[in-house]
Amino acid sequence: MALSKQNGFGPADPKRRRALKEMAMYAAGTAGVAAAITGFAAQSRSLPAETLRPPGALPEPDFQSACVRCGLCVRACPYDTLKLAEFGDGPAIGTPYFIARQVPCEMCDDIPCVKACPTGALDHALTNIEKARMGEASLVGRDACLNMLGLRCDVCYRVCPVIDEAITLQITHNARTNKHAIFEPVVHPDACTGCGKCEKSCVLEVAAIRVLPKKLTKGEIGDHYRLGWEEKNKAGKELVPDVIDLPDRLPSTTPDVAPPELSTIPGLGKSGAGQ
Amino acid sequence: MSVKRNPGLEARQQLGWFKANKWLLARRATQLGFFLLFATGPLLGIWIAKGTLASSMTFDVLPLTDPLVLLQSLLAGFQPESLALIGAGIVLGAYLLIGGRVYCSWVCPINPVTDLAAWTRRKLDIKKGWNIKPKTRLWVLGAILLASVLTGTIAFELINPITTLYRGLLFGLTWGLVTILLIFLFDVFVTRNGWCGHICPVGAFYGLVNTTGLLRVSARGRHRCDDCMDCYAVCPEMHVIAPALNGTGRDETPIITNIDCTACGRCIDVCPERVFNFTHRFDQRLDPPPAPKPLAARGDLVKAA
Numbered sequence: 001m002a003l004s005k006q007n008g009f010g011p012a013d014p015k016r017r018r019a020l021k022e023m024a025m026y027a028a029g030t031a032g033v034a035a036a037i038t039g040f041a042a043q044s045r046s047l048p049a050e051t052l053r054p055p056g057a058l059p060e061p062d063f064q065s066a067c068v069r070c071g072l073c074v075r076a077c078p079y080d081t082l083k084l085a086e087f088g089d090g091p092a093i094g095t096p097y098f099i100a101r102q103v104p105c106e107m108c109d110d111i112p113c114v115k116a117c118p119t120g121a122l123d124h125a126l127t128n129i130e131k132a133r134m135g136e137a138s139l140v141g142r143d144a145c146l147n148m149l150g151l152r153c154d155v156c157y158r159v160c161p162v163i164d165e166a167i168t169l170q171i172t173h174n175a176r177t178n179k180h181a182i183f184e185p186v187v188h189p190d191a192c193t194g195c196g197k198c199e200k201s202c203v204l205e206v207a208a209i210r211v212l213p214k215k216l217t218k219g220e221i222g223d224h225y226r227l228g229w230e231e232k233n234k235a236g237k238e239l240v241p242d243v244i245d246l247p248d249r250l251p252s253t254t255p256d257v258a259p260p261e262l263s264t265i266p267g268l269g270k271s272g273a274g275q
Numbered sequence: 276m277s278v279k280r281n282p283g284l285e286a287r288q289q290l291g292w293f294k295a296n297k298w299l300l301a302r303r304a305t306q307l308g309f310f311l312l313f314a315t316g317p318l319l320g321i322w323i324a325k326g327t328l329a330s331s332m333t334f335d336v337l338p339l340t341d342p343l344v345l346l347q348s349l350l351a352g353f354q355p356e357s358l359a360l361i362g363a364g365i366v367l368g369a370y371l372l373i374g375g376r377v378y379c380s381w382v383c384p385i386n387p388v389t390d391l392a393a394w395t396r397r398k399l400d401i402k403k404g405w406n407i408k409p410k411t412r413l414w415v416l417g418a419i420l421l422a423s424v425l426t427g428t429i430a431f432e433l434i435n436p437i438t439t440l441y442r443g444l445l446f447g448l449t450w451g452l453v454t455i456l457l458i459f460l461f462d463v464f465v466t467r468n469g470w471c472g473h474i475c476p477v478g479a480f481y482g483l484v485n486t487t488g489l490l491r492v493s494a495r496g497r498h499r500c501d502d503c504m505d506c507y508a509v510c511p512e513m514h515v516i517a518p519a520l521n522g523t524g525r526d527e528t529p530i531i532t533n534i535d536c537t538a539c540g541r542c543i544d545v546c547p548e549r550v551f552n553f554t555h556r557f558d559q560r561l562d563p564p565p566a567p568k569p570l571a572a573r574g575d576l577v578k579a580a
């Protein structure tokens with residue numbers, strides 16, 4: 001003990017002990033600050049459903065390692081679509097986003113926002129704006145959509161910059177009138193850019209068609225799942241040989257039994273059919 | 276160390292207000308100038324520099340990127356486009372050449388805020404404060420770099436008051452102003468030069484970049500120093516002055532070599548004896564010691580002032 005004191009080494013040396021203590025305090029503080037920021041960062045990891053990233057934006061976790069929050073994309077956008085997030089807006093503070101219902105992306109041919117991005121947070125590999133996937137439109141408010149009610153609104157369909165590819169009108173039977181058609185707006189995820197024009201233009205008080213971040217719209221089949229017909233094509237032959245293939249029973253054009261009238265089913269159709 | 280309530284009074288009386296605030300005015304003009312490069316666009320439609328301090332494009336040809344922000348991006352596991360890398364290289368090169376902490380005194384928008392806080396503190400005569408070590412900021416710098424690795428995000432940009440303020444002013448966001456208020460209060464009531472002198476990891480980073488810069492302050496006329504302590508009272512990093520002023524640094528150099536010096540030049544302004552001047556780091560010249568004055572003459576001089 002005395003020796004270690006003399007040569008200024010060893011744990012008993014008060015100077016050294018103080019220095020060690022201080023060091024430990026700072027290290028703990030550092031870890032604390034790092035942990036606090038880490039927690040704070042975790043909070044702003046996911047994007048709220050109504051906010052969309054600019055064209056070419058990297059997927060959300062990567063985007064936050066890439067975007068320096070400079071606002072050059074915001075400045076480059078001729079339509080003032082993009083905004084930088086304020087504290088409380090939802091997206092990580094300072095990062096660019098837009099809200100389709102307010103100002104959608106006009107899908108500029110030359111994509112100036114992507115070109116302006118110095119870091120590549122907006123991926124410079126995106127050169128064809130129709131390849132952008134900012135989100136995906138979805139008719140989430142089906143029951144309110146005028147077309148679904150049997151009217152002909154079609155506005156979302158007509159404004160779509162990728163009309164007839166990203167969005168089509170699918171004709172189905174109108175069960176209410178029993179003689180008209182319903183022109184259902186159907187979005188095709190493989191072509192929808194998520195520009196938000198449809199949501200912006202929906203004539204309803206609250207848009208029936210909404211553009212949501214891909215994360216919220218995308219379904220995914222489990223890894224282990226195999227689709228028989230694809231496997232068959234890959235193999236180029238029957239996967240289970242010698243299975244007797246029975247002929248499929250196709251619906252005949254003239255039904256054997258007429259479907260029951262709605263009014264004959266109790267509790268359905270016009271009230272008091274039998275009274 | 277006693278801190279005067281009104282440092283620079285003597286200099287103002289002897290040299291006039293303008294001369295005794297020369298570098299302060301030059302700095303405010305520069306800080307405003309940098310801001311206007313960005314602000315003429317949104318305000319008047321004349322676009323000089325687009326973007327913010329984090330990354331910008333001037334006249335559509337000169338890319339500039341904050342090197343610390345880009346370093347965090349790299350640590351977060353992202354490989355930026357060359358434009359950002361070039362921009363950060365230019366900025367880093369410039370500060371290596373001029374002096375890293377020149378950023379703090381001449382560019383950073385927080386500096387006027389913390390200067391105002393220091394002034395308020397002097398006026399209110401708040402003496403003691405929470406004793407934080409100046410090197411704390413190096414640990415904070417370490418913490419934000421660590422957080423960048425851990426979170427895979429540019430961690431400090433979540434809270435960085437500097438870029439938040441610039442962004443706020445240029446893009447019309449108000450949150451920046453709240454952070455600024457917090458820093459002001461912290462500096463006034465908690466610790467003298469608390470934020471810039473102890474906490475800010477950006478200042479710490481530019482301090483590390485401050486080892487090669489050419490622009491330095493020299494206590495060339497240190498023989499004239501009459502120990503009025505005005506320079507210590509105004510210096511945001513007062514520990515940097517003593518070695519140069521007392522000749523206790525390496526080779527008794529009159530150059531302020533400490534990496535914490537922000538080259539604000541305030542010591543030059545407030546010194547009634549004109550001890551300090553801006554020069555380059557290799558200028559070791561010293562003014563010759565003056566002939567010793569009779570004490571009576573000195574007394575007259577002070578009275579006349």
Ligand code: SF4
Nearest residue numbers: 077105106107108113
């Ligand atoms: S593609 Fe055009 S409209 Fe859309 S965000 Fe970019 S610049 Fe703005």
Ligand code: SF4
Nearest residue numbers: 067068070071073117
């Ligand atoms: S230009 Fe790129 S780095 Fe700058 S704010 Fe936009 S996405 Fe982020």
Ligand code: SF4
Nearest residue numbers: 160192193195196198
């Ligand atoms: S978001 Fe709407 S308008 Fe835009 S491409 Fe998709 S369906 Fe069309």
Ligand code: SF4
Nearest residue numbers: 145146153154156202
């Ligand atoms: S604009 Fe709205 S109401 Fe009209 S068809 Fe499209 S989703 Fe339906």
Ligand code: SF4
Nearest residue numbers: 379383385471475478
């Ligand atoms: S220490 Fe930080 S906040 Fe203070 S002037 Fe320097 S960079 Fe700006």
